[in-house]
Amino acid sequence: MYFLLDLAVHTALDILYLIPYLYATYLILEYIEHHTRSKIRRAVQSAKRFGPLVGAVLAPVSGCGLSVASANFYATRLISLGTLITVYLATSDEMLPLMISAGVSGAVIFQIILFKVCFATLAGLLIDMYAHKKNQSLGIKELCENHQCGCHHHGIFKSALIHTVQLVIFIFLISYFLNVLFALTGTSFLKEFITQNPIGSIFMASLVGLIPNCAVSVGLTQLYIENILPISALIGGLSANAGVGLLVFWKMSRSLKETFKIAFLLFACAVISGNTALLIFG
Secondary structure (H helix, E strand, O other): OHHHHHHHHHHHHHHHOHHHHHHHHHHHHHHHHHOOHHHHHHHHHHHHHHHHHHHHHHHHHOOOHHHHHHHHHHHOOOOOHHHHHHHHHHOOOOHHHHHHHOOOOHHHHHHHHHHHHHHHHHHHHHHHHHOOOOOOOOOHHHHHHHHOOOHHHOOHHHHHHHHHHHHHHHHHHHHHHHHHHHHHHOOHHHHOOOOOOHHHHHHHHHHHHOOOOHHHHHHHHHHHHOOOOOHHHHHHHHHHOOOOHHHHHHHHOOOHHHHHHHHHHHHHHHHHHHHHHHHHHO
16 A cells, blocks of 8 residues: 555656646647737747757757647647657657766767757658648637536636646546556566567667656666667667657547557657667667
């Protein structure tokens, strides 16, 4: 019983820092919807082509906070599909603090981050270039109607708070379940996927990376530090892992088909990034 309670506290502390990101995100969306929706939307639409560049630069140092915000922004089509994928690919979640605390060479950390940023930017720009089918705008009002939260009857501060509380509860429940699972299995389930074939390890690490939990990035990074996981597989796994960003997208998505499409696209890009890293780093 104490074990489950301790994990609950640990899970709550892990997602605590997401609350400001979520509340600020919903305040922005509510403000756009209730006040200068058309004017701001026109400005945002004209700046969309720069989204992958901005997302790739900001994502590596934001944990999974930016990936969470991006899921909401994409749900209302304030950002493009390419920008969403760029943020997911560039996010490294817990890798940076874990590597620093483990004494990993600064040059190695820089190379990993630089590679992820460059690859994520290129992938995002290409996705936007070839995504011929334009997405229709979806306002926060329509989003509320889709999720039947009824918050559009309130002011922007209360509405943003309602959205934030609903999403935090959802994230907590799923994250708690995954944390219990990981606590029971440790990193053994990750090690079983690692083979002597570097290409095979990239594929499996990228697949594991799709699990929407911060523990995955911790596990992948730890396996790299212990020289079990090659750098190419680490990059593939971390590219697929956007923390709870993918989980939030699942909650906010309008269709299961769209969720699988994004997950598959992210997985494919992660596998390509890992194999590209294999050619570069060996």
